[in-house]
Amino acid sequence: MTEKKKKLVLVDGSSVAFRSFYGLMNLDSFRNKNGLHTNALFAFNNILERIFQTEEPTHMLVAFDSGKTTFRNELYGNYKGGRDSMPSEMAEQWPYFSVLVRAFGGKTYELVNYEADDIIGTFSRLADQAGYDVVIISGDKDMTQLVTDNIRVDITVKGVSELKSYTPETIREEYGLEPLQIIDMKGLMGDPSDNYPGVTKVGEKTALKLLAEYGSIENLYGHVEEMKKSKLKENLINDKDNAFLSKTLATIDLDSPVTLSLDDLAVEGKNIDQLVEFYREMDFNGFLSKLGVESEDRSESFEEIHFETLTEIKPEHFSDRMSLYVEMLEDNYHEGTIIALSWGADGQIYTASLETVLASAAFKKWAEDEAMEKVVYDGKRTTVMLHYVGIELRGVIFDILLASYILNTKDNSKDLAEVAQEYGYNDVSYDETVYGKGAKQAVPEDAVLHDHLARKAKAIRSLYAQLNTELADNVQKDLYYDIELPLSFVLARMEIKGIKVDPERLLKMKEEFAGRLIEIEKSVYAEAGEEFNINSPKQLGVILFEKMGYPVIKKTKTGYSTAVDVLEKLQAQAPIVEHILNYRQLAKLQSTYVEGLLKYIRPETGKIHTRYLQTLTQTGRLSSVDPNLQNIPIRMEEGRKIRQAFVPQKEGWKIFASDYSQIELRVLAHISGDEHLREAFIEGQDIHTSTAMRVFGVDKPEDVTSNLRRQAKAVNFGVVYGISDYGLSQNLNITRRAAQEFIDKYFDKYPGVKRFMEDIVKEAKENGYVETLFHRRRYLPDIDNRNFNLRSFAERTAINSPIQGTAADIIKVAMVQMEKALEEKGLQANMLLQVHDELIFECPAEEIPILAKLVPEVMEHAVALSVPMKVDSNYGDSWYEAK
DNA sequence: GAGATCACG
């Protein structure tokens, strides 16, 4: 047996610790019982776990910077000068990083006068020479200078959740440089974060260009006089000293006087006792459970809970304002099975099996009694689950999950324990701990199960007052009580009602598509000269760009892009592309819509019951799953025919649909107050034509060509998305410069919109969040991030969220009112679907004239804006015909 | 489980 090759993992402890800290900036939610912040330790633990799992190192070292000054300060006094001191939230965690590493069985090391980089550089060289495989993990790209055939460098991206690997090949690909030339690049660029200058006005692009030509700083300066006169040449000459100094500073010392040998770095294996102790100290209960010690230890640390598991339920087991929890492991409550239930109030908690509950009249009576108020966790889910066992839940006055989502859209876990912990309540286990996950998921013995459910019932009841107060503090009680909570029950009824889908229609399409797919496949193979999997972008890329030699237009992380916009650019020169596009379109329809939907038709009723996720999106929109009925094709006629399968539930009934016209732009007109945008809506103009006239200086609407209108439409969309020149240029296939001109023109003509955009970003910076008209919040922690990408994204989000979110608020109000109106008028019509700005109903044919008046009436006046709302309606024998 | 692609607003 050959010995396994030795593998050394070197972690840049200081840099990864900081990345952990800033990557998981949710400071408030990561504190242990003593108030110590633990966010960075939590993230650091994750990365250590991943290292041991994926790399399986035989040797390992985590290096830390030591002290304030190093030999580099002797070369350059200002080295790393001007840095803010470590935030106190980080400083208090600092001593624990090495404790954690040692518990994992790894070594830590620091060396006076040297940085972590130098320790790592030195050991990587030693290990490379000794024939080890070496992996370096850091948040600092400078490390890539250490890459060799045996040394790989992984740099953290997105906090620490992702790593990007650098090998000699990837460095050549990305920079066109050999690893050692990274030092020259840094020399020319300098490093603002380490506070040393390079050559004035030289950034990455220029540095790469220079190195492509001259190879190194030394050679560059050997030939600098031969360069033709330019600002660049001047700067290079002036800053020569800087360039050489900063190259020296950027060079990692491969020969630092380390006092350990490679053998000292051998991995010792996890010290479970130390890990358990550490996790307990930090309150990392999730990690404890992964060690398999959680359940006993954790429940020991729990307060004892008093509850009764009933085998016979009587009226005295109920009182007003109790919590209610119904347990089911499946996500999809339309087809899952209830395991058991729990309910109660202070000092009076009960649990019972489903069988026991169904055998008693008392439970049903209490559950259905509107006057008996209940607090729940996920009211919609609870309502639907109980409906399927013949109980119509009423009297729900508070939903913890829904409230938590309103308070912070990020706090929306389906596991009650996670949300509870967010609010400082820890006396309840995670579902994963109790039930396990994946293939190992199972219901535990009754004692454990009922204890878990009793704790949930207690948690729900305890959290109610706290969340209610926070809603009041945030001025969100109206949003919660008048919109979201009533809506959850409207949605429950829509889901339960379901929509009828004609399987015959879909089966016909399936057959037709199958035949055509085979034909198209043949054409593709004929053009390509071989058979391959057209569904594989990887294989398709090889055929298109290697075998057939078409020009590469765009690349993805993993290879060639074969997305539509790329293929369309090839269409003129590549006959195969037409077939591929046809294939893609049909394959999508076939797998996602024809076959996909058929799977969801319930044979007993012929209906599909989607689930709306009310606590998922960051803007307040709904989403739809299992199946998604909010993305049924409409843009292409071929796909639109799918809608022919969506029909009314009864003979002689019709499908009726109403949609808001331009709701987001109307919302923008309202909240920005821009007079020109408002005027266009008040006067009932076509908004894109009106924008075209103003932006392109056209006097009469009839002179706006379809092309101008199309461009204006793209600009309008761009505005709603938080416009950027690049985004618009991509969308319109024009130059960035032209796009920027459009944008400038637009802002010139719609100054109110411009002001809104500036103000809302300012507001986000001041408050840390933005709001809709109804005070729905979205927190934007990245709004001040030093990373340009993250910050820009947060800024665009600050612009878009109040617009998209207010539109979502409006249709939600309309839905609540709509259901009430249908009820009051005693109509048979059912509201079935919501697709962001439209509502779809079914009704007897004779009710069509009533709906045609009632629905737009309700939708248009659900909310009064400073511009009118407009709603268009249609109806027919299927969803397809309601267009 | 992630990435690419494509369906919708």
Added chain:
DNA sequence: ACGTACGTGATCTCT
């Protein structure tokens, strides 16, 4: 200089 349009979900391939 940076590298992008905003919000979603399902399916397929591939590691």
